[in-house]
Every structure is written in C-alpha cells, then in structure tokens.
Amino acid sequence: MKASAFSYTRASSVTDALDLLALHGDQAKVLSGGQSLMPALNMRLSAPALLVDIGAISELRGISELNGVLKIGALTRHVDILRSPDIAKHAPLLTEAIAHVAHPAIRNKGTIGGSLAHADPASELPACTIGLDAIIVVRGRNGERRIRAADFFTGIYETVLSPEELLVAVEIPVAKSNSAHFFHEYARRKGDYAIVGLAASGILEGDVFADLRLGFFAVGDRPLLAAASKHLTGKPVTASMLADAQAALDAELDPQEDQQASAEMRRYLARQLMARCVATLLGRPELEARPRA
Amino acid sequence: MTNPTPISLTVNGESVSAQVLPRLNLADFLREHLGLTGTHVGCEHGVCGACTVRVNGDIVRACLLLAVQAENASVETIEGLSDSGEISDLQAAFQNRNALQCGYCTPGMLMAAQDILTHEPQADREQIREHLSGNYCRCTGYHAIVDAVEATARARSGQAR
C-alpha cells in the first residue's frame, strides 16, 4: 500500500503554517507525528495534495508550569509526556494514561496535538483533556481561540478545529493536594485502542467527591464528559447513588457497535468502569460488585 | 506527480544525499535507494514493528516516516547496530536461545529489545513483554525472545557492577 502522490513542505513557524493552510484549504493536511496520518495515507484513505510538516516549529514544543497552569506544546511527543516530571507532578492522570497509548516506537513520534486533532473516539488523550478540564489552544490567522476540551470534540475524527487553524497547546489546571485521578481502559491487547475507557479526575474532601470529572472514551462518536457524575458528588457515595449514576450514564451514552463490542456491551463496560473508578478512588472495593457464581 | 526533493541525512554513520519523492517512506528509502534491506516491511500501518529503526536515538516505525522528514537526521538500521557491535551480546543471546526462526521480525525485535535494555536495564519479564508488545512475531511465540532479552539484561547488569 503506497500513498498517492503529494507535495511536501516544512513550515518554519506557526504563521508560516497558517499561511499555507489558508492557501491550500482542505487540499492540505498537517503532518505532526504522522502516526495516524501516515497509515491513512498508505492505505489511500486520505489523498491530500500537500503535507504541511509542522515538526520544526520550536514554538510548539515544551512543557511548562506557570500560575497553576500546566502548558503542553502541541508537538510534545507521547514519550515526552511519559517522562516529564512536571506532568507527573501536575497532571499524573496523563502520565498514567500515556503508557496505554500504542507502543514505544509510536510514542516516540506521536504528539498530543496530533492525537487531539485526529480525535479518534477510542483514543486516550482526548478523554484525558476532558477529565482534566483542559483548555485546547488553537490559532488561526485571525488570532487565538481557547476551547474547553469538553467542547472541542464533535464527532468521529471531527473537532471544532477548522482546516485553516492549528492546535498549538493544551493547558491543564495543575493537580491540587486533594486531587485524585483514575485511569483504566478495556483493551484486547496492550496498546490497542480501547473498547471502553475512562480518564477521571476529581477533588476528594474526606470521603466526598467535591468534584468528579469522568472522561469516557470509546463510548460513542466522541469522548464524553459524563453528566452522570453529578449523582456522585457532594455527599458520601452510597451504593444507591452509584446505581443512579450508572443508570444516568446509560441514558447519556450512544455507543458504537463494531467488531469488538455491541452498544449494549459498551454501556455495560462503561457502568463497570464507573463503579471501579468510584470504588478505587474512595478505597471502597465493596462498591464494585464483582460477579459471583 | 510531484517533484523529487533533495535530502541529506546520516545512515549508520554514513552521509547520504538523495533525491526522493515526498511520498517515499523511510522504510522504502532504506530498502530501495540504499539497498539496506534489513529493515523489513510487514504491514505499512505501523502495527507490526518489522520496520523499526532508530532515528536520532529513538526507535520509530520507518513505514510511518517520510524520507523527507529524515532530513538532517541520524538514522540507524539493523545493519549499523550489527556492524558497530552495539548489540553483539543481544544477538549472541538470540542465537543461543533460538529467539528467531524465520528472521523476518528479528531486526525490528532487536531494535525494540535494545531500546528496553537501554532505557530500562532492570526490566523484568513482564516489562520486557510489554515493551516488545508492539513487535509481532509469528514463529517463536515470544517466550524465547523474552528469555534472550532477560539473559542479556542480567549479563549487562552483572558487568556494570
């Protein structure tokens, strides 16, 4: 499978990249890490006329923390996230999640910007940004937009990013002392796309969730910030509250049916994940009723 | 058709200049332009690991990298790692343990194995299995490969003391 012919150019700066995208519109595709784009090109699922390689734009690199905000440049590779002490400290959910993304060779090239812009509903990072209440920073020729992660993803491989915009950074509020996080995905093999996954982040005050953000992935055409979490916050969680939350989650979900799972199976696994998350974060294993004979 | 683009890079320590079409991926460039056929093609969608090479010290899938992206990069293939002696102990362990049968996954597998030996020298069997989980082998069933990598890790850490 060889890609169709295309032209290639290397953008020297964000401005340069934006000019190119404006000029070529949907005939151009941004090349970041290439770990999602290249398979599509090789299989001729995509045949752009021009690739705009943004890999040399130094402005898009870097991880820094300032005033309670962790800023991650779009070109930050998955391996950089995995190894970053700043991320381990300020957004440990990401550190944990990233180990589930593909395999080492892919993580050495894949970027957070690429992953978010690609918006595969079964991928980990979009859900993490939702769980962490991140801001996705996007730049066009008219200036910068700051979009809440929960509003960024609009469908399968669809985001609010226009073809003439570039995702430049992700900003995450740093974890607080009473922050807690949970990550788990059901996948057939290590590194596979999830069948269903959950990237959750919360604030625990004693045994009460003051806040709980449940970022589900592989549950529909986009990652979902479950509104059902409102059944779990503000008071100590009971089995009945959890059951209500699970029922509410069921109603919120519109899962895909595919070779790995039916919609019903995805709903079921999402409910299990919710229980597992709550049980783990609260240290109350009895909340996660394991099926017995 | 688009125009051939000049590229300059280092491959196994050797300076290379070439004119390539933008769509040519690094695996095909190495195999067809440079005759370095040790980098194998198994899927062309980044899943099987047969095409794993090192670029600027990092293992990557050569089928998912364009040759033009490797401008000014330092690329190392299995031939280079073999000739420099960097993995001779690992190769000896593979041979002794029969951690290869048909040999098609082996270059990529050795690349991935050397990667974990470098970054996680204390890796246990489970960690080795996880690190190699992006390299498909159909012949060995992996057990012998894990044995060989584990033995090499122990030998290296024994020597390091």
Add this chain to the structure above:
Amino acid sequence: MNDSSDKQSGLSVLDRPNSYIGKTVPRPNLGRLMQGRGQYVSDMVLPRMAHVVFLRSPYAHAKILKIDVTEAKAMPGVIAVVTGTELAKVITPWVGILSHLKGLKSAPQHAIATDRACWQGEAVAAIVATGRALAEDAAELVSVDYDELVPVTDMRTALNPETPVIHPELGDNLAFERNLDAGAVDQAFKDSDEVVEAEFVFGRHTGVTLEPRAVLADWNSGEERLTVYLGTQAPHMVQNIAAMHLGLDEAQVRVVCKDVGGSFGIKVHIYADEMATLALSKLLRRPVKFVADRVESFNTDIHARDHVCKARIGVSKNGTINAFEIDDVTGIGPYSMYPRTSAIEANQVVNLVGGPYTTQNYRARTRVVFQNKNVTCQYRGVGHPIACSITEGLVDLAAQRIGMDPIEIRRRNLIRDDAYPCGSPSGLKFEALSHHASLEKLIGMMNYDVLRAEQAELRKRGIYRGIGIASFIEVTNPSAAFYGVGGARISSQDGVAVRLDATGRVICQTSITEQGQGSESLTAQIVGSVLGVSMERVRVVLGDTDNTPYGGGTWASRGAGIGGEAALQAAKVLRKNILDVAAAILQAKPGELDIVNNAVVDIQGGQQRIELQELARVVYFRPDTLPPGFQPELMATRHFVPREYPFAFTNGIQASWLEVDTQAGFIKLLKHWVVEDCGTIINPQLVDEQIRGGVVQGLGAALYEHCIYDERGQLTNANMADYLVPMSGEMPDIDVGHIVSPTLDGELGAKGAGEAGTAAAAAAVTNAVNDALSPFNVTVTEIPLTPRVILTALGRI
C-alpha cells in the same frame, strides 16, 4: 536398515561419538538473519525488474462486464495492463481436486478472473509498472463495469435450495462430503448413561506470516527458462505446476527459495496472483515482482478452519466413553485450492476426532461448501485443531455431566501405552503412542493438585481460574497417502546428496526447505553426527530445484522424519566411502576405522590416522598415489520415503491455566504446558521452539483471530489493527516436556513436531475457560473467546 559396519562397531547411528543428535546446538547461519542481511523475495532486485499490482474485485460475487484500461496504460511508467482473458492465452486454468477424495468437485480457476469475480479480493486485472506506487496509481485509473451477483456467504444455508449456486455446472455448492460409520454407534448411544451434545463453532482465520507473500518471476527469453524466486515450502511442486500451466517442460523452470519470512502452510499453496506473475514475466519477457501488501494478504492468503460442527458423546457413569458422533460443515471459498484441495482439512477432522481414545464407535459426516469468500486450505495443524477442540470439549462435557475429574475420565479412556500397534475407527494406524505417560508427565510438570487447590481458594474470593487439558494425536511424515494417491505431483519422498569437498568440508544438498524451523540445522546435525564431522564444517544447500535432489519439501511436519532420514542414509554411505578410501590409503581394513572429530581414527585405541582434509587432498589431487584400479567416491545420494506407515502419528497433551475476569469478560493466560512425543529428537531446543510457536498460533485462534465477513461477503477486518494477532504482552510462558517413542520406519526414529503446538492449544484454552466458569453453569463451545462471547455466556449482556 542398519548396515553391518554399525553392527560391528556396536553403536547405532544415534550413539555415535560426538553425536549432535539430541543436542541443543545453535542454528548455524543465523548471523545473516540477525544482521538484516538475509534475502527474502521482497529484498531481491533484478535488472529491468517490473512490479505488478493487482486490481481486485470489491464485490464478493460479480460479473465482469467491461474493463477499460486506456487511461491506465497511458500513464508514464506503466508497462502493461493485462486482463484475465488476455492472460488466459499464456497460462491455463486449474481445478483443485484429488481423485482419492471421492466426489470432490470444483470449477476451473484462472490466474486472473475472466468473466466473473467470485470473492472480494480476487484479481480482475494486472497493472505492471516500473514501481509499486506507480502501479497503484495506475490501478486507480482502470475502470471496471461490474454486475453484482448475490453472494453465498453463510455456510449454514449454502446448500439450501433457495441459495444461488456459485458454479451452476457443478449442480450445487457442495464441494465434498464424507461419511463414516464405524462400530455400532446407535447402540452405543442407547447404552450410554449420558449423551451430551454441543455445537462447536470456529472462527475462520489465517496465517498472517510477517513477510507477506511475494514472488519474483524471471523469464529469460534467451534461455527459454523461467526462474521463480518464491518463499514456497514445496519448490518441486511449484516447478511442476508452473511448467504445466505455462506450457513448459519442467526442465525449463527453476524454483529458488532463499529466506522465507514465515509460512506455516500459507506459502505451500498455488496462488492465482503468483501464477499470474509468472505468466506476466513470460508475456513481457522481463522479471516481474509481486509483493502482497498486508491488506491483500488478508484478502487472499488462504484462510482456514471455518467450521460449525454439531457433535455428541455417549458416556457411562463409570466414565467409559462409548461413542463419538459429529456432523460438520465447513465453508471454503468459491474454488477448492490447488493442488492440495480445500477438502483435506475437513477430511482430517473426520479422521482425527476421538483419535486418542479407545472407543471404536464413531460416526461422522462432513460437508464442504463453496462460498463467495476467500479461498481456504491447509494451515498449520490443518484439521487437528478442529478435531481436538471437538473431541476434548466433548470429553470435558462428559466428565462434567457424570461428575468426574477431567484427568480421571482421560485416564479411563486414552488408548493404553502398551496397546500398540492398533488402529482408530476412522482407519488410522498407530505405531506406538504414549498418551498415558504424557498425561502423567503433564500432571507432574504443572503441579495439577496445587493448581486445583489454588483454584478452589480463589473461587471463594470471587476470582475464577481454570485448568484445561487437551490430548491429541498428530499426523506427521506423510507418505503418498496424502496427495500422491490422488493424482497430485507432490512428492512424498525426499533426498539428500552429501559430498566431502577438497578441503575436507562437507556440502549437503537437501530437498527439504527452510522457513525458520531449523531444516538446515537438523540436516547438518545428522550429517555431522553420522560422518563424525563437526557441524561448522557442514554446509547445507536447500531451496533450489536446480541444485538439490527431487523432493517434497517441508510441510505436514515431515522435514525431520523424512528429510532427516535421507540425510542419515546418505551420510552413512559417504562415511563408508570415506573409510574405503582411508583403508586404501592406510592399507588397513575399513571395519577397523571410524571417523571422529574430522579425522579417520582406529576404532581400537582411537588413534588418529589421517585427517579428512588430507584424505580429500589425496582423492582430488593425488589419486595417483592410490592403489591401482581404485576409484574413490566422495559423494553419496540417498532418498527416503516412509513405507511402513502411511503417517507417523505422534501424540501429546497440553494444559492451559488461565483466569477469566467475569466482570469484563477478559481472559488472562497465566501459563501453558505441553508434553509432546515426537520420537527421536534431533535438536531439543528447536523442537521446543516449534511447539511454542505452534501453541501461540493456537492461542491466537482461541482468543483473538477471526476473519470477519459481513453478509455481503466483505472482509471487514483486513488490517493488523482490526485482525488481532497474539502479541508478547498477552502470551504466557510455555513449558515443554517430552516422552520419546521412536518410529521404526527408518533408522533415525524421528517423527514430526512442527504442528503439535497448534493442534491442541485452543482446545486446552476453551476447556480451561469452561472449567473457570463452571460455577456459573456456563459452557462455551465457540472460538475466538472474545470478551463479548464471555459476557454473553455469563448473561451480563
């Protein structure tokens, strides 16, 4: 079979000094593979080499009305665009039938489809260009008018009257049916205290060799000779078939196999696109290379094991199994594969069900039906995994029904180790098997009682682990009974030529082939042992019809047993010849001499008399110093064909220990064990590694692998992200042990081992899953055992 000089020295060939037989030695010549300096077909380049891309039907079943190639032909870099009709002038079609499979019928298949495409992925045109990418560009410009036809995609209804018949001239979609009725089955079921029935479903899957299929065809019009570089397991078969269909003499075809990136049976068959490539080379008078990409591989490499089987077992309360019965259906492609046919797998299923057990009451029916899906044929293990999963699944069900431990029911019913020779109700002849010794060894290796205790303890905590046992028999070293008797020109014998060269080195040419299992090594080990020469001095040449004896190649686990025996016999002759020369030089008696460590020595006292390289020097350069009239001969050739038994059966037993996550339906493989009896073992490590690799393929079938077709006959998961193969993260360590029952059909005593791992792995896993879930009163008889299957069985969804 033992010659007199062996008797005099009192040693069998297996006991010779410094024998490599039974030793784990590293395979020679791995350096090139580990350095990336092997030569796989896709690595090869020839002058003026062109590349072919096949345009493939997007429909499972469609008439080809018109193909417009004008735009494609005009593209720069395109050398030719050829349709099926055009190519049919260069290469004739074939029919995949064998006469000993009574009633097997199939329609002629062309190298490129002519008027009709019969599976999604079948080639409808060939685009030859100076590069693969260019050819793919041009392929997009070929326009084909199709008239879609109703595809046959459900094997369960393929024979229904309302289902379209794919080949009307054949009458129906039934390719082959076999019925067997042995013993007194009805009475046996009547007499049984319990009769258990189940339907076993197997997901169609495929080999997924890491190196995709590739062929480089080089027709030299000056020599009028075709050289085919192909990763085939059976080069002489390819030579014969290429010649036959291209209108050439066999002498005009040379088949060369260098390094092969995995085969497992996938690369032993004749593929339409490869035949088309040969024809294109002849047509265009230049080398043409075809390398399947991964998507093509999934769509066109043979698939296998697409079965639905209703089965039942009759058992008495005391644990005696009284009868087995199966009614099997398998859905193949629209053509029976060539030349080994797509009926062999089903035929083997009928042959092998119940094989390890004593009952002589067995009834079986199998029906092989055509479908508009990819073609199917022999893949590692062939029908064994199906037969074993059915048999061992039924045995466990019977045990459960009567409340007996699965080990105990096997103890009561496996054929006794002293019962040989004996036969199965399906007509198999067993020379000497070791089911009970293997079972006892397995129990010891896995610490069965400890695992049972652990299982019980964990169950109290809601953790569900299971043990699954699967006994099996395995067909190896096939005689002509497999293919030859049916009219196929597939050789069931093999030959080895050995010679001592001018510097005292040994060169062996063997007709078996290497795909990584160690054919080169086993040959060198045997020859080195018999000759008394160190392995480093032995070079093995294989995979070249011009430069090896005529033979069958490596498949059906025959390399060690047949090729190894030929190597042994040839080396014995060479040894005798060398000693005759030595006796002449030394004025001694040959019977007083031996060869040890690369030198001729006195048997009495062991004194070195003359080094082989010195002996060779004399023979090749100073024969004037030899006694008058003496003609030295430092080369010998011997062939071997099994004559006593149509197949050398082996046996073994496997066990799986796993945990089922009853919450999410996931299965974690904790450990796997195999005890295998393959007779004389030439290289223990190589045999164990064959077993391990085979096991993991079986584990893949058990949990992951499935070619998923939709009702329109579209293969929906033809890529490596969606078709799941076993990767290192999920696979267990595998312990292997052996019992040794040599075959007397030959001196070496080696039987085959290459497929044993695959035969029983899925059966062991399925039994383990059912064992784990027994507290839930759940039985699953379907593979792959995906989380969806488990959750459905548990009633969670």
